[in-house]
Amino acid sequence: MSPAGPSAAGTSAAGTSDAAGILRVGVVGGGRMGAGIAEVCARAGLDTVLCEATRAAATAARERIAASLERAARRGTLDRASAEATLDRITVTAELTDLADRQLVVEAVTEDAGAKTEVFAARDRIVADPAAILATNTSSLPVMRLGRATGRADRVVGLHFFDPVPVLPLVEVVTTLHTAAEVAAVVTDFATRTLGKTVIRSGDRAGFVVNALLVPYLLSAIRMTESGFATAADVDRGMELGCAHPMGPLKPADLIGLDTVASIAESLYDEFKEPLYAPPPLLLRMVEAGLLGRRTGHGFHVYDREERPGSPG
Template identity: 45%
Template sequence: MSTITAVGIVGSGTMGRGIAESALRAGQQVVLYDSSQDALSGARKHIEGNLQRSVDKEQLSAQEASDRLALLTTAASPDSLAGCHIVVEAVPEVLEIKLAVLATVEEQVSRTAVIASNTSSIPITKLARALSHQDRFVGLHFFNPVPRMPLVEIVQTVHSSDATVAAARQFVESGLGKTPVIIEDRPGFVVNALLIPFLLAAARMLDSGYADAETIDKSMRLGCGHPMGPLTLADFIGLDVVCAAADAMHAELRDPAQVVPNNLRRLVEAGYFGAKTGRGFFVHEASA
C-alpha cells in the first residue's frame, strides 16, 4: 500500500473539519466532501480562521497558512474522493447514515485505498458490513479538538488486513504527527470505555442533588488535578455524542454504569448538546 498523501474526509461538522485541519497543517492534500454546500463553506471559514489565529500567534507565517489552505478542496459530490489514498467518514453517529456513506465511498475510491470511520460509539465490525472489501477498513477515532489532541485510536476488526493497519498507523504517525494506539474492536474502545462511565457518574451526582455542577467540576479540577471538570468536558465533547456512546456501550455490555441519567437525556432531547449549541450543563458561546 503506497504512502498516504491525499486524504478524503466525509462530513464537515466539528470532527470532519478538525480532521481536515490537522491533515492540512501536516501538509496533506485534503478533499472535504459534504452534501451541504453551506456546511462546506462554514468548514472552510472555520479552518481559515484557525490558521489565521496561528499566524497572529506567530506559530505560522502568512505564506505557510496560505499554502496550507491551498491544499484544501471542498466538494459536494462523492466522485471528488476518487484519487484519495485514505477516506475518513465523520458523519453523524447514526448507523444507517454511516453504512450508506461507507458504501458510497467504496464505489468511488481505488481498491488500494484505506477506508476508515471516526465513530466514537458504533462497533467497527458492524460498520464494515457496508463494504465489499472489509480488509481495507479500520476505525480511526480522533478526539476533539482534533488539531490539539495528539491521540488517535486505530480500531482493527477481524477482517482488517495487516497492510491496512500498517497504512493507518503510518498515516497517523508520519502523515499527521499524532500518536496511535492499535486496539481491538471492543465497546467504547479504550478511551470511552473509561471516560463515559466517569462523565455519567458526574451527571448522575448532579441529577441526585448530591452537589451542583460548579461544585462537581471545581472538586475534580482542584482535588484531582483535572484540566476541566467532567460536566464541562461532557459539554465540549457534545452531550449527544456522550449519550450515543453510552447507549451503544450499554446495548452490548448491559453495565449499569453506562445508563444515561435523566438530566443528561433530557438536555439532549431538548437540543442542548453543550458548547456547540450554546447550552448543556453550562451556558456557552455557541460555536460556529
C-alpha cells in the same frame, strides 16, 4: 477530479505499502471533527478533499477551517504563509464522486450507525483504487459493522481523532477481525509520521479505549448532579482542585456535546448491557431540550459567545 487507475503514481500498492505513499486524502463530513481532520491532513502537506452533504455545508466547513487556521496564526503556532498554503490544499465539495481518486478516505459524519453505513457503502462504490483504505472516525460504534457495508472489509479501519483535532495529539487505531495487518501498519505509520500524532491501538468494541473509560466517569458526574447531591460547579471544582484534573467531568461533557455523550453511552449500553453505561434521564432531557453544551451556549454550564467552538478569539 478523475478516478486514478492502479497504474497511476502513488496509488495501489504504492498507496498502501507505507504511509509515505498516501498523498491524496478524503474526508466525509465537515463538522468540527471532519474539518479538524481535513486541516491536520492539509497541514501535513496532503492534497485533501472534504465532502459535505450540500454546497452550503461544504462552504461552511471551509470557513470553519479558515477560522481555525486564523486563530493558529494569531497565536503564533502557525505562520500565515503556512496557514494560507494549508487552506489552498483543501478542496471542498458536495459530490462524493470527487473522492474517486483518494488513497485514504476518513468518514466523520454524525454518530449514527445508519448514516455511517450509507457513507461506507457509497465510498466503496466510488473510490477507484481497490487498495485504498476506508477509515472511520467513529467514537463508539463497532468498526466491523461499518466495514460489512463494503466489499473490502480488509481495507476498513478505525482512525479515531480527538477534539480539537489540530491540538490534541492522540489517535486511536481500531482494527476489526477483518482488517489486514498491512492496513493497520500503514494507518499507524500515517498517523504518527505524517500527521505527527501519538497512536494507541484498540480492539473493535464499542467505545474503544478512551471512551470506554471516560464516558462512565462523565455519566457518574451527571447522575450526581441529577440527584441533587452536588451542583455542576462543585462537581467540576472538586475534581479540578481535589484530583488535579485540568477540567472537571461536566466541562468536557459540554465540550464534546451532550448529544454525542448520549449517543456514545447508548452504543456502550447496547454492547455491554451494564448499568454504568446507560445514559441518565437528565442527560436525555437536556438533549431533547437542545441544551447540548458549548456549541449551543448552554449545557451543565452557561457559555459566553466567545467561549463557543469556532467563535473569534
